[in-house]
Amino acid sequence: MTNGPVRGILISPDATLRESLAGYARGSGGAFALLQSFSVRLDALSGTQFKTIQQATPALVFVDFDSSVDLAVSLARDLVKASPGLVIVGVGATLESSVLLQAMRAGLSEYLTKPVTPPLLAEAIERLLPKVTPTGEAGRTLGKMLAFFSAKGGSGTSTAVTNLAVEIHRLTGEPTLVVDLDAELGEVSLLLGMKPQFNFVDLVRNFHRVDADLLASYIEQHETGVHLLSAPFHPEKATELTKDQIRQILQYLRGHYRYVLIDTPRSFSPETIAAFEYADEVFLITTVDLPSLRNVQRAVPLLNRVMQRGTEQLHLIVNRHEADHEVSLKDVERSLGLPVYGTLANDFEAVIRSVNSGKPVVHNDGKSPYTRDIRSLANRITQTEATDTDRHQKRGLFSRLFRNRGDAAGVEGSRS
Numbered sequence: 001m002t003n004g005p006v007r008g009i010l011i012s013p014d015a016t017l018r019e020s021l022a023g024y025a026r027g028s029g030g031a032f033a034l035l036q037s038f039s040v041r042l043d044a045l046s047g048t049q050f051k052t053i054q055q056a057t058p059a060l061v062f063v064d065f066d067s068s069v070d071l072a073v074s075l076a077r078d079l080v081k082a083s084p085g086l087v088i089v090g091v092g093a094t095l096e097s098s099v100l101l102q103a104m105r106a107g108l109s110e111y112l113t114k115p116v117t118p119p120l121l122a123e124a125i126e127r128l129l130p131k132v133t134p135t136g137e138a139g140r141t142l143g144k145m146l147a148f149f150s151a152k153g154g155s156g157t158s159t160a161v162t163n164l165a166v167e168i169h170r171l172t173g174e175p176t177l178v179v180d181l182d183a184e185l186g187e188v189s190l191l192l193g194m195k196p197q198f199n200f201v202d203l204v205r206n207f208h209r210v211d212a213d214l215l216a217s218y219i220e221q222h223e224t225g226v227h228l229l230s231a232p233f234h235p236e237k238a239t240e241l242t243k244d245q246i247r248q249i250l251q252y253l254r255g256h257y258r259y260v261l262i263d264t265p266r267s268f269s270p271e272t273i274a275a276f277e278y279a280d281e282v283f284l285i286t287t288v289d290l291p292s293l294r295n296v297q298r299a300v301p302l303l304n305r306v307m308q309r310g311t312e313q314l315h316l317i318v319n320r321h322e323a324d325h326e327v328s329l330k331d332v333e334r335s336l337g338l339p340v341y342g343t344l345a346n347d348f349e350a351v352i353r354s355v356n357s358g359k360p361v362v363h364n365d366g367k368s369p370y371t372r373d374i375r376s377l378a379n380r381i382t383q384t385e386a387t388d389t390d391r392h393q394k395r396g397l398f399s400r401l402f403r404n405r406g407d408a409a410g411v412e413g414s415r416s
């Protein structure tokens with residue numbers, strides 16, 4: 001059984017149905033929660049709304065078939081493909097048995113013929129409960145928060161974060177978000193070749209009314225499937241953030257993504273400190289020149305003070321690594337008193353090609369030494385084996401619709 005309430009979502013322009021389900025939720029004594037009800041016809045369901053449904057990780061989705069049976073069947077198929085344990089309940093006028101069969105094959109668990117009275121609804125939900133996968137806020141695991149920091153400018157942090165996010169997402173198929181906290185110099189969007197419409201500051205400003213829908217409208221989706229919450233374009237906006245606001249938002253984001261990778265600014269600003277306090281793991285990226293190593297040496301005690309588990313959660317990554325460099329990895333470990341967690345090859349060609357094309361190295365240059373190292377790091381971080389299966393081939397009609405509408409959907413969302 002579930003830890004918390006069974007979480008449901010309804011998609012229906014039918015006010016009576018919406019009221020019945022909301023009424024059932026209110027009277028269920030906390031056993032069923034109606035997370036959201038979308039009062040739209042299926043042909044008007046936006047990409048943002050589809051994304052919101054997925055991100056809310058409901059256990060039950062009620063789909064009104066009356067606006068379009070074909071779209072309802074496609075939606076059921078796409079939702080179940082994206083979240084295999086999801087239980088979909090169709091509601092609408094009587095269906096021909098061949099159409100009903102087709103809907104069941106697409107993943108529908110149950111079809112309720114209108115009018116659906118509250119007792120009928122209650123009976124159906126109770127019948128479905130054993131099929132429902134435990135989800136719910138209480139049972140939901142928080143995502144891993146990975147903060148990346150370098151003690152000296154130009155160490156390769158933004159490049160590493162961007163590429164690791166793409167690779168982690170490819171490996172795991174899990175929702176992965178990059179937060180570019182470098183409010184002054186944020187470059188992740190450039191590295192991904194994106195022009196974000198909104199940013200972290202906009203989200204912080206509206207945090208008092210943030211929900212999954214609003215969150216989705218601030219987040220951009222890259223073609224690789226990685227999501228991005230970017231830094232503001234205008235550095236003067238950066239000063240508006242307080243540590244508490246950043247903390248709140250990071251915590252909220254962890255509830256919505258399996259992996260949250262944070263590109264932190266170099267200074268020990270409030271946002272950087274909040275990121276270190278909350279991070280499960282902190283990755284310190286350095287090159288092996290003396291000024292960088294000296295800066296790392298100075299930064300480690302500060303990091304230790306704010307990280308919850310101290311050096312145990314601090315991982316050193318040597319960037320622009322060359323095996324025959326006069327300073328060996330052993331020298332680095334000895335001078336810093338930290339083991340080297342991983343290395344990233346010095347790979348000017350692949351990195352510059354990536355910068356020029358606005359495509360991550362791992363996407364652009366699959367066989368480069370940099371890609372090889374990012375893959376092994378991503379493997380270590382996720383502790384999964386690389387598979388050649390591209391889990392993202394499972395996109396159906398609605399996901400494609402979302403991809404095509406991605407930018408427009410971001411603009412459409414509610415904001416002040």
Ligand SMILES: Nc1ncnc2c1ncn2[C@@H]1O[C@H](COP(=O)(O)OP(=O)(O)OP(=O)(O)O)[C@@H](O)[C@H]1O
Nearest residue numbers: 150153154155156157158159320345346347348351
């Ligand atoms: N492994 C690598 N091989 C070759 N060039 C690299 C490598 N990693 C990063 N670079 C290059 O080094 C420069 C700095 O990289 P990047 O912007 O990722 O660093 P950063 O630490 O985020 O810098 P900043 O301090 O400006 O935020 C860029 O020109 C990038 O293309």
Ligand SMILES: [Mg+2]
Nearest residue numbers: 157158182187
């Ligand atoms: Mg950077």
